[in-house]
Amino acid sequence: RALAANPKIVLMDEPFSALDPLSREQLQKDIVQLQKKIQKTIVFVTHDMQEALSLGDRICIMKEGKVVQLDTPEGIIHNPKNEFVEEFIGNRGRTWYQGKSIADVLPLDQSVQLE
Template identity: 65%
Template sequence: MDEPFSALDPISRQKLQQDIVKLQKKIKKTIVFVTHDMQEALALGDRICVMKDGEVVQCDTPTNIISNPKNDFVENFFKSGNAYNTCVLKGEYKVKDLIDIELYNHYKYKTQNNNISIDDESSFEDLLKLLKDEELILVRHKGEIIGTIDSNNVVKFISMQLEKGGDV
């Protein structure tokens, strides 16, 4: 497969990547997949072969290539594709997933201008990025503040996902 997803929008691309992983597990056949997208290679590959000028530079598992690049070329190649900035969570969680299971603090106070807020449709990763610097994040649903989320809520959510055997 020579760059089969390169001309697709991000949503279609991600869905097809997930489908190809499921298909490969089902048919249990080797698929040679050519891509210049390091994120895609890491997401899809059991083994990755890095080439330069028609020569194999390193062929290894995604984990070994990231943690033990053979040389500067391999390391810089993956750095250039933001391969070291992969998703924290495998699941596509959103802030609303915490709201749905009541893992937030109901908001009782008037909003202040300096509070940081996030929409409930935002990604879980965006929430984590905000909590890195803030103790408490206001949560909006359709523009209205409905409550707050703090790091304790996030830890409980992750623990629940692990207990259920979910992807984290």
């Protein structure tokens, strides 16, 4: 229904929060494929840093309704703007992301070339 009106931007507010891990992973893959097909901007609201890192090509971290950092996943991990962002990412997010390239994290089409 949300796509019937052909919006330029689709907002998904915590769409995977109540799902078991296997269903969550499959639906994340499905959403990535859907986004490629419909070529729409999808804004995901999530508190799950791993989810943000794996689905987003840009991540916006907010505190008290204000943008603290807007960056790529790599930028968020390697150059947190302040202590809040660093704590928000946490060791779990950093450890999960460590050693991966953006191509490893984002489920990109094989035809996409990263620089």
